[in-house]
Amino acid sequence: MEAFDPDREEVVARAFGAGLEAILCPADLTVGRSLEIILDLRLRPPRILAAAGVHPHQARLFDPDCRARLHALAAERRIAAVGEIGLDFHYHFSEAADQRLAFRTQLGIAKDLGLPVIVHSRNAGVEILEAVSEAGLTRGGVLHCFSETWEIAGKALDLGFTISFSGILTFPGAANLRDVARKVPAGRLLVETDSPYLAPVPFRGKVRRNEPAWVAETAKVLAGLRNESLEELAAVTTGNFKTLFSV
Numbered sequence: 383m384e385a386f387d388p389d390r391e392e393v394v395a396r397a398f399g400a401g402l403e404a405i406l407c408p409a410d411l412t413v414g415r416s417l418e419i420i421l422d423l424r425l426r427p428p429r430i431l432a433a434a435g436v437h438p439h440q441a442r443l444f445d446p447d448c449r450a451r452l453h454a455l456a457a458e459r460r461i462a463a464v465g466e467i468g469l470d471f472h473y474h475f476s477e478a479a480d481q482r483l484a485f486r487t488q489l490g491i492a493k494d495l496g497l498p499v500i501v502h503s504r505n506a507g508v509e510i511l512e513a514v515s516e517a518g519l520t521r522g523g524v525l526h527c528f529s530e531t532w533e534i535a536g537k538a539l540d541l542g543f544t545i546s547f548s549g550i551l552t553f554p555g556a557a558n559l560r561d562v563a564r565k566v567p568a569g570r571l572l573v574e575t576d577s578p579y580l581a582p583v584p585f586r587g588k589v590r591r592n593e594p595a596w597v598a599e600t601a602k603v604l605a606g607l608r609n610e611s612l613e614e615l616a617a618v619t620t621g622n623f624k625t626l627f628s629v
């Protein structure tokens with residue numbers, strides 16, 4: 383995203399300096415140089431993986447060209463997942479009908495390509511899970527930046543999905559979400575930043591953007607909730623990442 387144009391190299395260096403082993407970075411096929419930048423970062427050690435898709439905010443721009451580009455990226459083994467895809471009935475930046483078409487079409491593409499999906503869900507959990515269930519994915523996926531109820535989490539787990547927690551987990555008002563995070567089975571947990579958004583406590587409110595290095599703060603809170611050491615939790619989430627994205 384443009385927020386990182388001035389110092390992307392330093393941000394990446396700080397992330398790996400903070401102990402991250404791998405990063406998955408999704409590009410939106412309809413947004414500027416997003417894909418180009420990520421495909422360049424992709425070759426960077428220790429490991430940055432790329433995903434691509436059309437976000438529900440941009441769903442009105444999803445067209446046959448996007449479909450063809452996704453197929454080409456997968457054939458060339460340049461993407462590890464299809465995403466972010468999904469439904470966002472909070473912001474409604476694209477019409478619901480366009481969102482549904484883009485989401486269901488990209489679920490079908492992920493199935494055909496044998497790739498996992500990264501799903502963005504906002505006020506749309508029930509419908510998302512219906513669509514995922516009907517798609518019959520072969521590689522499952524992740525509900526990213528999870529902020530919904532245990533009922534939705536449980537149904538996603540039944541469908542083989544992984545649940546990813548962002549800085550929201552550290553927010554004072556997120557007690558319900560912390561309850562969900564205690565209950566998710568270890569084999570289905572991930573952590574993420576959603577940067578430049580959602581800076582975790584203690585950075586929340588003090589910085590203009592979030593960055594990947596700070597996923598450690600979210601991981602610390604998650605480890606505490608589950609009575610695990612940070613090292614134990616990191617081993618779990620790193621293992622889950624490698625399994626889900628075939629590292």
Ligand SMILES: [Zn+2]
Pocket residue numbers: 466501502503526527
């Ligand atoms: Zn998202």
